[in-house]
Amino acid sequence: MTHPTYNFKKLILTGGTMFAMLAVPLAVNTVTGLDLGVISDAQAAEEGGASKKGSATKGGTKKGSANKGGQGKGGSSNKIFRAPVDTAEDSDRPAWAGVKGGKAGGGGKPGGAGTKKGDLFGDMVILLRDSNGVPILTADGLVQVIAYYYPEGSTTLVPLKDSAGNLVVIPYNAEGDLLPTVTLDGKTYDVVGAEVDLGRLSVARAPEKVLQHSLDEALSKLTATGVVIGLDAAGRLTVNGVAIDSPLENLALYDAYMTGTLPSTLTLPTGFTPASLLAAAADKTGDIKIDTVVYMNSILGINNLASGTYYNFDTYNYDRYTTWKNATATVLVLKDGVYVPTVVNLYETLFNSTNWIDPTPTVGDAGADDFAAAADDYLTVIQFIHDNEVR
Template sequence: MTHPAFNIKKLILAGSAVFTLLAVPMVVNSVTGLDLGVISSAQAAEDGGAKKGSANKGGAKKGAANKGGQGKGSDKIFRAPVSGEEEDSDRPVWAGVKGGKAGGGGKPAGAGSKKGDLFGDMVVLLRDPNGVPIVVDGYVQVIAYYYPTGSTTLVPLTNPDGTPVIIPRNAEGDLLPTVTIGTTTYEVFGAEVDLGRLSVGRAPDKVLAHSLTEALSKLTSGTVTLDSTGRLAVDGVTIDSPLENLALYDKYMTTGSLPGVTLPANFNPASLLAAAADKYGEISVDTVVYMNSILGINTGATYYDFSTVDYDRATTWSTATAIVLVLKDGVYVPTEVNLYNTVFDTNLDGLGDNWVDPTAVGGADDFATAADDYRAVIEFVHDNAVR
């Protein structure tokens, strides 16, 4: 199994920086100090919107962009601050009173700070190749999803040329409930990004700090290799704790190394995020960027630079194998299988199918695809493991 080398550096966004729009033939400016396009459930309710329930496995929820549009509360989320503008306080009337409304309890001593306190519902946004939200006229661009006739699954709405449709706004900046393409009008919604068990990244700092200590104590106690899924292993024992993998991901993406650990050749940090995520979920560009912001890998207008990440599925997995249980003559037999031809055979012809990169160079989509591929391999090996 081979993996590309990863260089670690930060991308500092300047107000005049220009980025090529991912999968859309236009160029726009990105701005500093923008919010990440998230809206809390409380704000959605305050604005008169109600969720209509969960949709597909990817976590898209009907109603993220509701019929009533987004009101004043969500303006503060979806609109980048204007220089010199005085912003109203969102603090509830009971803020600062010990214990909140009930007047009791309060924050436990030693609880530490929480990451991602400002993140509520997170929706799929139009992003540049580095994963930074595209901002037009001060607003992030929410990709439109809809329910095809007779379906209960949200799918992205596309223009005739295949580019994603953006939910329009009215003069006040509220998201509109419908989009008309040609002669057809669609009721549209924002698709929520479901982090699943990655949401533990919002926990107090001490949770990941403890997990990092545990993981590093293992990694510095023996010989570090990669298992068949690309995860780190010590003396043949895989580091499979989701919390420990998330802590290692945070540390590596922040510093570019793991203290005291000599990482094996072909190590890919995307495998750490994959090992921390739900095996049966999905890792998208939105998942990666939101998690990086929650963990503090992205800070303010400084985003992790994915420009040197260039992922190729065939190069990574074409020679990778694993021993799993295969049904032969009514009996499950431990068998060595080629992971590329088994996990990535999308057209069921017995051969793996490579990923086609939509961008000419590397980027956040390469990293997200790598992470989701590792997740898929982990799922396959886990479900068919020899026990």
């Protein structure tokens, strides 16, 4: 999907935080002037609709070991699983990913990294996007930043909604700067943009040789003579029954798959989806949303921002029920004071047998929301199995 060349607009929010907004001159359901805009159906589902979690920011609630919580994502499970593994024990988190919760993913710059893919990206915030994930601009060609605020007495940042339940965007002043407040139904709110936490995905900013080395490692396993390639319970690629669980190798495979550079001789198993690769590369306790996918694709070069070309998700569709209805995993379940290896149904256990509702189900609509929902669900399963697997 190609659009004219984008422009950068640097914006100052309250507290002096600098945000580098990626914009393309595309006007779909554009908010004009300083009027408050109503978010699209796809973004509404992503940022607080019936099928997604309400807050996707640093102050938001993180996933638990057995479910993500929230309608359509699975509520409290009636099973008692093993206590979650401390993230400090998660040995597959690379050292350069930094401490979780750091600014814009906490990764920072790897020492001696030189020129990196992420040099053009500052802090990344949640934007109003079309069904392909492309930012929807105002009539003045500026990106529309979703408004977040702290409810009175709360330390959790949540999206601002109007009386009809629609999310709103932060207006600009005449100079093109984001305003620090929004007045809605006679009440004024202090608002900010919510950062997208890339976590260890920030390693995508490292020199290309880092991912190339990881890709070589992964392909050496996948293309070895006589190997059997399959999928594990969490959708990760396996070689002779052993999952490729290295975040870097999964990220490198994701990059190669999305750019069409995997070896033509490599046959991937039925049921494979690149969404599982992105999930396996992400923080197990994180979240994947449309903004995560688009920013990652831009950093990796899957999106060509110089030409305004974005990855086309038109053919991607995700159905949680079809994907997980018969999926099972053997995990440790506490029974009579003893942890017992038990086979559980993942659709029932993690998603409360509740399907994900596609906000853009019409044939021909781009499926960026489908892809993000799929990746987020795969991440839920990966975290659950990681925390409760039989060791």
